[in-house]
Amino acid sequence: MSEIERDVREFISENFILDEEELNGDASLTRQGVLDSMGVLELIMFVEERFELKVPDEDTLPENFDSVDRIVAYLNDRLATAKR
Amino acid sequence: MLPRCPRLLHDSLRIAAEEHPDKLAVITDDQRVSYRELYQQARRLARGLQERGVQRGDHVAIFLENSVETVVAVYGTLIAGAAFMVVNPQTKADKLAYVLSDAAAVALLAEGHLSKVVAEATEQAPSLRTVLTRGPLTSGSLTPSTAREPATEWLDLDSFLAEHPPEPRDPGVVPIDLAALIYTSGSTGNPKGVMLSHQNMVFTQASLVEYLRLSSDDRILNVLPLAFDYGLYQAIMAVHLAATLVLESSFSFPAKVIKRVNQEAVTVFPGVPTVFATLLSLHRDRPQWMPSVRRYTNTAAHLPDDHVPGLWQMSPDALVFKMYGLTECKRVCYLEPELVQVKPSSVGKAIPGTETFVLDDDGNPVPPGTTGTLWVRGPHVMMGYLNLPEATAHMLKPGRYPGERMLCTHDLFRSDDDGFLYFVGRSDDIIKSRGEKVAPVEVENVLASIPGVKEAAVVGVPDELLGQAVRAYVVLDQGTEMSERELRRACMARLENYMVPRNVVFLSELPKTGSGKVRKKDLLEAEQR
Numbered sequence: 147m148s149e150i151e152r153d154v155r156e157f158i159s160e161n162f163i164l165d166e167e168e169l170n171g172d173a174s175l176t177r178q179g180v181l182d183s184m185g186v187l188e189l190i191m192f193v194e195e196r197f198e199l200k201v202p203d204e205d206t207l208p209e210n211f212d213s214v215d216r217i218v219a220y221l222n223d224r225l226a227t228a229k230r
Numbered sequence: 231m232l233p234r235c236p237r238l239l240h241d242s243l244r245i246a247a248e249e250h251p252d253k254l255a256v257i258t259d260d261q262r263v264s265y266r267e268l269y270q271q272a273r274r275l276a277r278g279l280q281e282r283g284v285q286r287g288d289h290v291a292i293f294l295e296n297s298v299e300t301v302v303a304v305y306g307t308l309i310a311g312a313a314f315m316v317v318n319p320q321t322k323a324d325k326l327a328y329v330l331s332d333a334a335a336v337a338l339l340a341e342g343h344l345s346k347v348v349a350e351a352t353e354q355a356p357s358l359r360t361v362l363t364r365g366p367l368t369s370g371s372l373t374p375s376t377a378r379e380p381a382t383e384w385l386d387l388d389s390f391l392a393e394h395p396p397e398p399r400d401p402g403v404v405p406i407d408l409a410a411l412i413y414t415s416g417s418t419g420n421p422k423g424v425m426l427s428h429q430n431m432v433f434t435q436a437s438l439v440e441y442l443r444l445s446s447d448d449r450i451l452n453v454l455p456l457a458f459d460y461g462l463y464q465a466i467m468a469v470h471l472a473a474t475l476v477l478e479s480s481f482s483f484p485a486k487v488i489k490r491v492n493q494e495a496v497t498v499f500p501g502v503p504t505v506f507a508t509l510l511s512l513h514r515d516r517p518q519w520m521p522s523v524r525r526y527t528n529t530a531a532h533l534p535d536d537h538v539p540g541l542w543q544m545s546p547d548a549l550v551f552k553m554y555g556l557t558e559c560k561r562v563c564y565l566e567p568e569l570v571q572v573k574p575s576s577v578g579k580a581i582p583g584t585e586t587f588v589l590d591d592d593g594n595p596v597p598p599g600t601t602g603t604l605w606v607r608g609p610h611v612m613m614g615y616l617n618l619p620e621a622t623a624h625m626l627k628p629g630r631y632p633g634e635r636m637l638c639t640h641d642l643f644r645s646d647d648d649g650f651l652y653f654v655g656r657s658d659d660i661i662k663s664r665g666e667k668v669a670p671v672e673v674e675n676v677l678a679s680i681p682g683v684k685e686a687a688v689v690g691v692p693d694e695l696l697g698q699a700v701r702a703y704v705v706l707d708q709g710t711e712m713s714e715r716e717l718r719r720a721c722m723a724r725l726e727n728y729m730v731p732r733n734v735v736f737l738s739e740l741p742k743t744g745s746g747k748v749r750k751k752d753l754l755e756a757e758q759r
Contacts, residue, residue, distance in 0.1 A: 160715075176482040177295075177343065182664075182727060186482050187508070203516055206485040 150197075150225075151218045157192050158214065161185075171215040176208070186211060193217070199224055236470070238428045239409045240308040242435070243269050246472035250446070254474045256465075257494060261298045265472060268302065273396035275306025279337055281394065282360045282383075286311035286401040289333040289411060292456075293317045293326065293340040293348065296479045299364050299387065300456050301465050303339045308409060308428075311401020312336075315411040315423070318457040320726040323350035325421065329413050330355035332617060333423060339387060342367045352382055362387040405429040411616060412459050414557040415669040417658045423616035424557045433609040434560050435470040437582045438463060441564055442498070442525060442551065448473040449522075450498040451491060453481040453505065458666070459557050460529055464500055481505050488518055495522040499545075502530040502665025503537075507695050510540045520545045529553040529561070530665035531697045532653065535574040552577055554653055558625055559610045559637050562586060563651050576650040584608025586651065588643050596644075601654050604643040611637045659750070661690030661698050666728045668700055673731065676724045677702055680717065682710040687740050687748040688731065702731035703753050705739055 147155075155169055162180045175181040181189065189211060190201050210220040236242045246255070247269035255268040263271075284290060290307040292314055294300045300316065307314040315333055317326060319341060326347060330338065334357040340348045342365035352358050364387045409428045413421040444450075450468045452475060454461030468475035476494045478487055481501075488509075491499065499520070501509075506528065512518055523545035529552075538550050550570045554577035555561035563586060565578030580586045588602040589595055596602035607629060614622035626635040642654040661668040670688040677686035684705045690698035706712055714734040721730045741752040 176480060180727075182480065182482050186484070187511075203485045203512065203518075204489070206483060208483055208486065211483070 148218070148222075150221050151214065153196060154214055154217050154221070157189070157196070161188065161192075169214055172213050174208075174212050175214075176212055181212070189217075193221065197221055197225065199228065236432050236435075237405055238308070238403055239431045239435075239466070240272070240305050241432075242466075242470040243272060243305045246469055250472040253446075253472055255469065255472075256298050256301055256475045256477055258296075258298055258477045263298050268298070268305070268469075270396045271298075271302045271391055272305035272309055273398055274391045274394045275302055276309035276398035277396065278390050278394035279306065279310040279312065279360075280399055280401075282337060284310050284312050284337055284360075286403060287408065288312040288336045289315060291315050291317055291330055291333065291335040291338045293319060293321070293338060293344060294364060294456075295319050295341060296452065296456050296461070296477050297364070298477070299339070301469075301475070301477075302391075304456075304462075304465065305469070308403075309398050311403045311407075313408040313410055315413065316455075316457040316462060317413070318455050318726055319344060321347075322724050322726070323347045324724060326351035327354035329421060329423070330358060332420075333411055336360070337362070339364065341365060344368075358382050360385065362390050364388070403428065405432065408613070410462075412462070412557050413457075415660065415667040415672060416621065417660060417669055417671060418621070419669060419671040419675055422618055422621055425613040425616055426560075427613055430560075430610055430612065431466065433583065435463070435466050437584070437610065438561065439467050439471055440582050442467075442527065443549075444471055444473065444498065444525070446472045448497045448525075449476055449495055450474070450500075451476045451478065451487075451496040452500065453478045453487055454500065454502070454665075455480075459560055460500065460502075460555075463560065464498075481508065484508050484512055488512070488520060491520050491523065496520070497522055498525040498527070499523045499548075500527040503528065503533050503697055504664040504695060506533060506537050506541065509544070510537060513540055513544055518544050521547070523548050525549055525551065527551040527553060529555055531662045532575070535571075538570055538574075554651070556639055556641075558612045558639075559584075559606050559608070561610070562604070562606050562639065565650070569650075573646075573648075573650050576646070576652050578650060580606075580608070581610075584610060588645050588651070598645050598647045598649075601642050601644045603657070604639045604641050604651070606637040606639060607634075611635060659689075661688075661700055663690065663693075663696050663698050663700055664728050665697065666726075668729045673700065673702065673721070673725065673729055676721055677704060677717070677731075679724075680720045682707050682712050683717070684708075685740060687750060687753060689750050689754055691754070693732070696732075699732040700729065702734045703737050703740060704734055705737055 247265040251266035252264050255265045256263045290312045292303045304314050337360040339362045342363040345367040361384045405428045409431050410426045411423040413423050416422050450464050452464035456462050524547050526541050526548050549567035553564040563578045563580050585607045587605040590602050629636040640657045673688040674686050684707045687703045691701050693699035717734050741749040
């Protein structure tokens, strides 16, 4: 597991009362009732602070944030482009 | 020749399909469905339900996320002659079992990914004969319980619809028959099924579109659960008008919703204060622009006065409607949008075709400025709560004419000299968080049932974003140790998300009166110190 994934899992399980073990990588977070509009905004804030990047409004979509796998993929993408 | 004027709730769908067959009825992420298609699917479902033995007067439960299928299920059930009940997909097994058995539901449409919850609940719902699932089932193989005869049969919804021709039998429903059961939380812990007839709902749909000044050109957004009457009526109004419903499953991704509003040129944006607070905080960060919106509507809790200018910045052509209502009659009153800054804290006057009264405890009208209880009179008032004659008698009292019943809201109101209504407060202890009703006793019961918890008291505390946040005060059994997180997680498994306490305060004992009742006022006051 990458460090990014570890951080994301830890944040979600701590703030959204889910067991890390229960957190399936590809399961929809909103569908599980874990994330609602409040939660998504908190998640974005965490990502911005922890990974030192700004998430533009147009990126706050289910494709990028609705599951652990998607968040990790989004972050990998953003951080890779940042390095160049 | 069939009447042009709807008499039964689903007549509106037939009329829309006849007059505007190719018009888009429902738009979701992955589907765009015309009125003709919507009507045909509903008729297929109706025929299928009838083949499965659903009869006039039966109750069909809908346990689906906001989707085209949910709208199909509502109208299909009605066409079959049954009454529908939409259940929030976040509902857990115990409560699902309760409503299914309370309503003696004979059929259930459910998300496949909720099959675990459904299987557990249906163990306790002997009346259920048919479960129609949408999408793949989560758990491995599910065998219907063979413990009782006849067994509940699980079928795939898509195949079921394809198998049946759109040719239902006429069940012979009349307007005073039951159309819907809408379950609502009550202070007593168990949800209560509000019974609404076709007549109630046909009247209400017309009154709403009249005061909201809507037409068939409107494109109505719905981000609210269809299990909630406010969300449900967005679909009902759209069909009644032959307008277009832009259906989202939630407001979880606000930026996505805004994008959709612009893509689909949404004209009507219904919300609750939490939705508007979220929108406005995004707008403060980076200006949002939704020029097509010409109506914002708000209910469930008070919309702060300072939110309105922000809404106008995003949508300069928008009329903002502040409204108040309760499930027991759907809506009570609304403020004409031209007055939204003239009478800022008011929720206006009775919706068309209805009246309201502010009365004292003896039933006499109180003068302007004096607080009294709000009473409602009109064709929108529910028939009662299912199976609950006492709770019904608490809310409905004899009116002016024989057989007439007036609704007592049990909410405190006052009016001004011009007759405009102002909400003063609830007389029960229901918490309104994110626009949803949370009954403290329901949460307290769940907490108390957690091993290690001795007793609990739940209160609402003011919260800028949520309206009220749910807070639990918990006393643990001697020698037990439990974290806030563990408790909240245990609640998550038994309650809908919005009912889970935001935070938990551990106490060694709860402050009580001489007779043993918890002094919730003391808990709240201790917080403020």
